[in-house]
Amino acid sequence: MSGRLVIAGAGHAAGQVIATLRQKNFPGDIILIGEEPWLPYQRPPLSKKFLAGKLPAERLYVKPPAFYDEPPTTVMLGTRIESLDRGAKAVVLGDGTSVPYDTLILALGSRVRRLPRMPGSDLDGIHYLRTVQDVRAIQRDFAAARNLTIVGAGYIGLEVAAVAADLGLNVTVIETQDRVMKRVVAPQVSEFYEREHRSRGVNLLLDTGIERFRGSTRVDGVVLSGGKAPVPADLVVTGIGIVPNTELAAAAGLEVADGIVVDDRCRTEDPDIYAVGDCTLHPNRLFGRKVRLESVQNALEQARTAAANVCGEDVRYAEVPWFWSDQYDLKLQIAGLSQGYDCAILRGDPDGRSFSCVYLANERIIALDAVNKPKDFLQAKKLIADGKTMKMNMLCDTRTELKDLSA
Ligand code: FAD
Numbered sequence: 315m316s317g318r319l320v321i322a323g324a325g326h327a328a329g330q331v332i333a334t335l336r337q338k339n340f341p342g343d344i345i346l347i348g349e350e351p352w353l354p355y356q357r358p359p360l361s362k363k364f365l366a367g368k369l370p371a372e373r374l375y376v377k378p379p380a381f382y383d384e385p386p387t388t389v390m391l392g393t394r395i396e397s398l399d400r401g402a403k404a405v406v407l408g409d410g411t412s413v414p415y416d417t418l419i420l421a422l423g424s425r426v427r428r429l430p431r432m433p434g435s436d437l438d439g440i441h442y443l444r445t446v447q448d449v450r451a452i453q454r455d456f457a458a459a460r461n462l463t464i465v466g467a468g469y470i471g472l473e474v475a476a477v478a479a480d481l482g483l484n485v486t487v488i489e490t491q492d493r494v495m496k497r498v499v500a501p502q503v504s505e506f507y508e509r510e511h512r513s514r515g516v517n518l519l520l521d522t523g524i525e526r527f528r529g530s531t532r533v534d535g536v537v538l539s540g541g542k543a544p545v546p547a548d549l550v551v552t553g554i555g556i557v558p559n560t561e562l563a564a565a566a567g568l569e570v571a572d573g574i575v576v577d578d579r580c581r582t583e584d585p586d587i588y589a590v591g592d593c594t595l596h597p598n599r600l601f602g603r604k605v606r607l608e609s610v611q612n613a614l615e616q617a618r619t620a621a622a623n624v625c626g627e628d629v630r631y632a633e634v635p636w637f638w639s640d641q642y643d644l645k646l647q648i649a650g651l652s653q654g655y656d657c658a659i660l661r662g663d664p665d666g667r668s669f670s671c672v673y674l675a676n677e678r679i680i681a682l683d684a685v686n687k688p689k690d691f692l693q694a695k696k697l698i699a700d701g702k703t704m705k706m707n708m709l710c711d712t713r714t715e716l717k718d719l720s721a
């Protein structure tokens with residue numbers, strides 16, 4: 315539990331690893347190495363309040379800068395790790411320097427999925443959104459823009475659409491699927507969000523592909539497939555998913571699938587290497603399968619688990635996943651994982667803009683989306699953790715609390 319602990323990647327999970335190590339009085343040296351020039355910060359506001367200009371950059375930090383001044387923490391920012399040398403137990407930097415470790419925690423996160431190469435896909439004005447720098451570039455373009463086109467109607471695309479519509483831009487969202495957020499929510503929830511965005515003037519083009527981007531050096535329009543009319547665009551923001559950063563681990567011979575493979579204690583197959591956050595594929599006992607999650611909850615909980623285990627405890631990670639998305643004045647809170655549901659039941663009337671959608675598999679609750687309905691969200695987390703079956707025929711009765719509807 316002593317020695318030199320290196321954290322590779324200085325994102326949300328890394329900040330929490332250090333906080334937990336401190337709480338547990340870890341006596342060794344901590345070395346934090348991150349490619350970005352910033353101390354660990356929160357990404358969720360990047361497509362919400364920070365993009366809207368309603369949150370100062372200092373408020374993004376996971377922990378205030380002074381937190382890292384405390385010895386024995388060494389912080390190396392703007393520093394990319396190029397490889398892992400497991401034989402020598404060191405991480406290797408771009409200039410060839412080796413930083414030795416006794417324990418290594420990989421907190422490498424994920425990166426944006428880029429558009430497939432097509433004519434115009436490298437034009438100026440086509441943005442992705444993962445970092446503070448990305449947001450600053452988008453904001454500069456917002457200032458002079460009238461027409462914004464967003465590629466992808468997942469959480470990030472729709473959050474950007476909401477911010478931009480509120481700022482008065484003409485917003486078009488292009489999505490290849492036949493409904494928004496199809497990967498994660500039921501058709502009833504997609505329909506609700508489609509109505510909300512359209513009612514704010516957002517032009518939602520579903521079932522629509524892109525043929526090419528128009529423009530000479532800078533994008534000025536998007537040509538759609540199937541002969542649909544082109545869309546004017548002063549800037550484009552792309553939100554088509556992420557790719558976990560697994561390459562360092564794979565090159566070092568660690569097991570990698572759709573993420574760096576870890577067990578429920580966040581250990582890789584190498585006893586000296588842990589991995590946490592977006593970059594991991596980990597078992598979830600509650601759902602009986604391995605999952606890769608892209609969420610703050612997962613980054614924080616895995617960070618706490620790994621740090622506790624480094625300190626000699628024996629902690630297993632078995633949490634109900636949860637997530638949120640803010641669009642306009644709608645707070646969507648998602649508990650559990652809905653994949654594999656056989657029945658989705660609405661509680662409450664979407665027209666009242668406060669409702670939830672319960673996902674069941676064999677009458678057992680596996681997930682819930684709550685729109686402006688925090689009580690259902692909180693109660694669902696516990697019901698899902700307890701593996702409760704529900705009184706199906708009464709679920710839509712909102713006079714009865716969700717917690718009282720388990721069978
Ligand atoms: P990251 O925060 O991505 O940190 C990983 C760090 O490692 C990065 O700084 C990266 O540069 C660095 N790194 C990678 N490779 C190297 C290398 N070779 N050398 C050195 N450093 C390296 N989640 C929610 O739960 N709710 C939300 O509402 C929500 N909204 C989001 C909105 C946006 C715009 C984005 C981008 C994400 C959002 N997320 C949200 C997801 C959430 O932010 C991530 O799940 C979380 O940041 C994961 O933390 P992490 O530490 O695993 O990875």
